Amino acid sequence: MSNTVSRRAKRKELLSFLFITVLLFPVLSVLAVASYGFSVWFWQIVFGPPTH
Template sequence: MQRTEERTEDKREKRRELLVFLFLAGILFPILAVLVVSGYGFLVWIFQIFTGPPGPPG
């Protein structure tokens, strides 16, 4: 009886791990990547508003 309970718990744990992995890989990390890149672009944009574009003065 105890072995069947262990197998059921193992299956539940593996399913939970798979769902967590799919959430991280398919939803959370792509959103974080977009936010990081967008945030960096925003910082560069703000920096250039105050300092001007890069390159030698025209």
């Protein structure tokens, strides 16, 4: 019985790892970069482009 539980736990851990590394982190990275770009774009709309 413990062998079955161990296999299920390993499979669940592997699927969780794959979900995090293949889906979650890339999506969060894209959202972070997109939100930064949007905030810079909006800032420049309100206050104008940077000048020297």
